[in-house]
Amino acid sequence: MFGWVSWRDLILAWRHRADVLATLFFFIIVTSLFPLGIGPEPQTLQTIAPGVVWVAALLASMLSLGRIFGNDYQDGTLEQLLLTPQPAYLIVLAKVLAHWLVSEVPLVIIAPVLGLQFGLSENTLLIVVVSLLLGTPVLSLIGAIGAALTLGLRAANVLVALLVLPLYIPVLIFGTGAIQATVNGTGTKPWLLLLGAILVLAFVFAPWATSAALKISVE
Amino acid sequence: MLEVLKLGCIRGDRRLFSDLSFSATAGELIELRGPNGSGKTSLLRILCGLSSPAAGQVRWNGKNIRSLAEEYFRDVAYLAHQNAVKDELSALENLRIASGVAGNPLNKAQAQQVLERIGLKDRQHLPARVLSAGQRRRLALTRLLTSKATLWILDEVLTSLDDAAVRLSRDFISDHIKNGGMAIVATHQDLNLSVERMQRIQLFP
Numbered sequence: 001m002f003g004w005v006s007w008r009d010l011i012l013a014w015r016h017r018a019d020v021l022a023t024l025f026f027f028i029i030v031t032s033l034f035p036l037g038i039g040p041e042p043q044t045l046q047t048i049a050p051g052v053v054w055v056a057a058l059l060a061s062m063l064s065l066g067r068i069f070g071n072d073y074q075d076g077t078l079e080q081l082l083l084t085p086q087p088a089y090l091i092v093l094a095k096v097l098a099h100w101l102v103s104e105v106p107l108v109i110i111a112p113v114l115g116l117q118f119g120l121s122e123n124t125l126l127i128v129v130v131s132l133l134l135g136t137p138v139l140s141l142i143g144a145i146g147a148a149l150t151l152g153l154r155a156a157n158v159l160v161a162l163l164v165l166p167l168y169i170p171v172l173i174f175g176t177g178a179i180q181a182t183v184n185g186t187g188t189k190p191w192l193l194l195l196g197a198i199l200v201l202a203f204v205f206a207p208w209a210t211s212a213a214l215k216i217s218v219e
Numbered sequence: 220m221l222e223v224l225k226l227g228c229i230r231g232d233r234r235l236f237s238d239l240s241f242s243a244t245a246g247e248l249i250e251l252r253g254p255n256g257s258g259k260t261s262l263l264r265i266l267c268g269l270s271s272p273a274a275g276q277v278r279w280n281g282k283n284i285r286s287l288a289e290e291y292f293r294d295v296a297y298l299a300h301q302n303a304v305k306d307e308l309s310a311l312e313n314l315r316i317a318s319g320v321a322g323n324p325l326n327k328a329q330a331q332q333v334l335e336r337i338g339l340k341d342r343q344h345l346p347a348r349v350l351s352a353g354q355r356r357r358l359a360l361t362r363l364l365t366s367k368a369t370l371w372i373l374d375e376v377l378t379s380l381d382d383a384a385v386r387l388s389r390d391f392i393s394d395h396i397k398n399g400g401m402a403i404v405a406t407h408q409d410l411n412l413s414v415e416r417m418q419r420i421q422l423f424p
Contacts, residue, residue, distance in 0.1 A: 004319035011316075015307040076301030079269060080362075084321045085293035219270045 001086050002094045009098030012071075019067065024106045027060040031114045042119045049118035050179035053128060057107050058139065058168050064103040065143040065160050068095055069214065073151050079218055088211030092148075096140045096207065104136035124182045127192075131178040134195040135171045141206035142167045148213035170198055220244050220280055221266075221370060221401065227274030228261050235261055236422055237274065243401050245369070248392075248414045251405040253422030259405040260300065260374055262422070266403060267297040267372045279370075293322075296368035298376055302359035306348035310339050310358050313347055318365045325365060333361050338384065352379040360388060363395075371395060371402040377410075 013020055034052045035045055072078035081091050111132055112125040120128065146164035150156040178191035220242065227237035235258030243249050253259050264270040266277055268284050268291060277284045284291045304313055315330045325333070334340050337357045339350075347355060356379050363371060371392070377385050392402055393412045404410060 001320060001322050004316065004324070008316045008320060011312070012305065012307055075305065076299055076303040077305060079299060079301075080297070080303045080317070081320060083267060083269070083292050083295065083297055085289045086322070087289055 001084065002090050005081065005091055005094035006098045006101075009095055010102065013067075013098065013102040016067075019064070020102055020106070023060050023064050023103055024110065026063060027056050027107050028110060028114065030056040030059065032117060035117045045118040046120065046183055049115065049120055049124075050128075050176035050183070052118070053111060053114065053132075053179070054135075054172050054175045057104075057111075057132060057136065058165065058172060060107060061104055061136065061139045061143060062161055062164065064099065065147045065164070066157055067103075068099050068144055068147045069151055069217075070147070070156075073217070078214070082214065082218060088214060089207045092144060092207040092210045092214070096137075096144050096210075099144070100137050100140040104132075104140055108132045108136060120183070124179060127179055127182040127188055130192060131175045131195060134192060134199055135175045138171050138195075138199050138202045139168060141202040141210075144210045145206055145213060148210045148217060151214070151217035171195070174198065221403075222278040222281075223266070223275070224278065225275035226262070226265065226272050226277065228258055228265060229273040230258070230261060239275070239420075241418065241420060243370075243403065243418070245399045245401060246396055246414075246416060247401055248396050248410075248412060248417045249401075249403040250410060250417060250419045251403060251422070252407075252419060253405075254424050257422040257424045259422060263297070263372050263374050263403065263405055267295050268292065269297075293367075294369045295372060296363055296366040296370070297372045298359060298363060298374060300374050300378075302355050303362075304347045304355050304358050307346060309344050309346055310334060310350065310354075311343040313358055314361050314365070317362055321362075321366065323365055323367060333364050336364065337361050337387070353381055353384065356380055357384055360384075364391065369400050371400065371404075373402060373404045375406060376404060377406065377408055 031052055034048060038044060069078055072081065082088055108129060111128050115125045115128050143164050146160045149163065150159045153159060174191050174194045178188050181188045181191055222242040224240055226239040228235045251259050265272045279287060279291050308316065311330055311334065314333060315325055318325050331340065331343065334343050337360060339354060339357055342350060342354060347358060376388055380388065389410065389412055393414055396402055396414045
């Protein structure tokens with residue numbers, strides 16, 4: 001059943017691939033604006049690179065949050081999903097997995113190319129990818145809570161941003177910290193371990209909070 | 220066996236119903252009647268566990284459905300006002316995905332058989348977006364045909380169906396009840412089902 005839910009969301013995303021590409025292009029454009037606006041000074045670019053890449057990733061993933069539950073809520077399929085004989089926790093996890101694969105993995109894949117604009121070294125680019133791989137699932141997991149809480153509300157998109165962005169702060173700090181540490185040559189490992197710890201925490205608690213929020217929203 | 224004990228429901232500041240008690244056993248049909256806004260849909264949503272009642276409780280085989288949770292959902296099929304049909308998917312995909320998600324996966328041949336029964340075989344590859352309202356309702360009905368649930372909770376099941384489809388749905392609701400199932404049907408039309416045991420519950424505004 002778990003597989004069916006993810007599979008379903010992947011097919012639906014494929015039918016709406018323009019939306020997915022829009023998120024990706026948003027990420028590309030935002031990260032490209034900074035080198036253009038700030039100028040080609042390599043020192044400055046390397047200093048701002050971690051922050052720019054991570055903030056752009058946060059904003060890009062915000063854009064797609066409404067799609068996790070929004071359409072299903074409107075056409076009544078969300079109710080039917082919640083009435084299937086499986087814990088709501090697993091349904092949420094399956095949907096979050098699909099969201100991560102569709103909206104976040106493309107960002108992780110394109111990130112090293114964008115990193116080149118900032119003159120990052122190969123080693124640093126690798127850490128950019130690793131930190132995003134650890135951090136972006138957290139964005140999906142936490143974002144799902146916000147998406148579930150704001151289901152069916154007017155101005156849901158703005159509310160989601162206000163709810164979720166503060167919760168993204170730890171990921172932002174440890175994600176950029178890891179990249180910064182590679183640039184400066186200090187140890188990267190503790191930052192990545194902290195990101196991993198956040199991922200584990202989010203994995204355990206976020207789907208549970210999301211399913212509670214969903215039950216309130218469909219009532 | 221379904222037992223409803225002193226159920227009360229409040230929407231906003233309006234009391235829709237209170238102290239509502241009834242029970243249903245295997246092979247029984249419950250017809251739920253009442254004018255618009257009398258709380259039929261609210262009652263059905265409480266019965267299937269989507270909403271919680273303001274007072275009272277619903278018991279399934281002696282246990283509160285709130286504590287049964289997913290175990291109860293195995294025995295319940297709910298057909299809501301909304302069809303829960305995905306516009307982007309074809310009729311065949313809708314059926315196969317919905318039944319897969321619900322835990323009774325169908326292979327392609329089985330799914331086509333179901334679509335043939337409901338009269339959508341020649342439309343199976345069209346996206347649901349281009350189907351008519353009646354055809355979408357028929358597609359929603361396939362969820363009942365494929366489910367193994369004992370208790371069917373149906374909200375205005377005959378809406379936008381043509382005569383043939385109305386006859387078809389009457390047939391399979393009465394088949395379900397003859398085979399030891401239960402159905403609770405909210406309706407404005409007469410169902411005219413040939414079942415042995417039937418209760419009518421009337422809600423007042």
